[in-house]
Amino acid sequence: MRLDRLITLGLVQPIHRAVSGPRRAQLPILMYHSISDGAEDAVSPYYRTATRPAVFAQHMALLRAEGYRVVSLQTGLREFRSGSSDNGKTVVLTFDDGLRDFYTSAFPILREHGQTASVFLPTAFIGDQPGHFKGQECMTWSEARELHEAGIEIGSHTVNHPRLYELGFADIRAELANSKAVIEDRLGSAVVSFAYPYAFPVADRSFVRAFGDVVAQTGYRYCVTTALGCVKPGDDAYRLKRLPVNSSDDPALFRAKLEGCYDWLEIPQRAFKRWKLRFLDSGRRSNSFSDSMGASLN
Numbered sequence: 444m445r446l447d448r449l450i451t452l453g454l455v456q457p458i459h460r461a462v463s464g465p466r467r468a469q470l471p472i473l474m475y476h477s478i479s480d481g482a483e484d485a486v487s488p489y490y491r492t493a494t495r496p497a498v499f500a501q502h503m504a505l506l507r508a509e510g511y512r513v514v515s516l517q518t519g520l521r522e523f524r525s526g527s528s529d530n531g532k533t534v535v536l537t538f539d540d541g542l543r544d545f546y547t548s549a550f551p552i553l554r555e556h557g558q559t560a561s562v563f564l565p566t567a568f569i570g571d572q573p574g575h576f577k578g579q580e581c582m583t584w585s586e587a588r589e590l591h592e593a594g595i596e597i598g599s600h601t602v603n604h605p606r607l608y609e610l611g612f613a614d615i616r617a618e619l620a621n622s623k624a625v626i627e628d629r630l631g632s633a634v635v636s637f638a639y640p641y642a643f644p645v646a647d648r649s650f651v652r653a654f655g656d657v658v659a660q661t662g663y664r665y666c667v668t669t670a671l672g673c674v675k676p677g678d679d680a681y682r683l684k685r686l687p688v689n690s691s692d693d694p695a696l697f698r699a700k701l702e703g704c705y706d707w708l709e710i711p712q713r714a715f716k717r718w719k720l721r722f723l724d725s726g727r728r729s730n731s732f733s734d735s736m737g738a739s740l741n
């Protein structure tokens with residue numbers, strides 16, 4: 444059995460429920476990628492990114508049966524920050540990479556349950572004909588427009604899906620600004636949400652601070668990341684945590700994640716990243732500080 448699952452269900456969830464009950468002031472933002480039967484046997488369950496359509500349907504049915512309200516990222520954050528959300532019973536679904544299987548497999552299930560989502564597009568891979576990202580088909584602009592008109596929030600996931608941490612801030616700014624402009628032009632509607640591609644470098648505080656400034660300056664209001672956990676009152680809107688979900692989330696683990704009982708994993712994860720930054724990655728970005736933002740990072 445997976446250790447993270449064992450600790451979550453055997454230790455953390457019983458303590459959470461005994462101390463405060465399942466409802467608390469938090470907003471779970473679920474992170475999905477592909478809704479497909481993609482085999483990922485060689486990948487550890489934590490890092491898998493495919494959710495089988497049957498499992499996704501099971502997740503959505505569970506949300507509905509247990510009274511969860513599914514809202515877009517911008518609605519969820521606006522309500523949560525104003526204190527008007529139904530704490531513990533609102534959830535946000537996010538889908539990275541602009542994959543076409545969102546349109547063909549996830550969207551019909553969401554529509555059946557009257558649920559919505561936020562989808563993040565890497566715009567260089569979105570065309571008038573289906574492009575490909577890491578071997579998987581991406582949605583087209585006309586499909587993105589149809590989703591947008593059906594109430595699905597469309598956000599940015601950069602232009603080229605680069606490792607932003609390895610770029611200078613001028614290039615980072617271009618990735619954020621250009622993708623936003625293209626989506627707004629294609630859909631005729633403002634884009635306020637951004638999803639950070641690849642692992643978010645939480646341990647590098649100066650990068651995180653400077654990156655947040657770029658997110659704000661390029662006109663976004665929200666940025667979701669791979670940092671793990673539910674959103675809590677007072678959290679920074681430019682480095683929002685999410686809960687990774689895939690085919691290995693059976694109903695018990697899925698429910699525990701929604702209740703905030705998986706958030707504990709962020710502590711060892713963050714400690715490991717700090718250790719890695721200190722001993723393995725030091726100086727990694729030193730050559731990227733050539734633009735005007737660089738001086739403030741040293």
Ligand SMILES: [Zn+2]
Pocket residue numbers: 539540600604640641
């Ligand atoms: Zn991505």
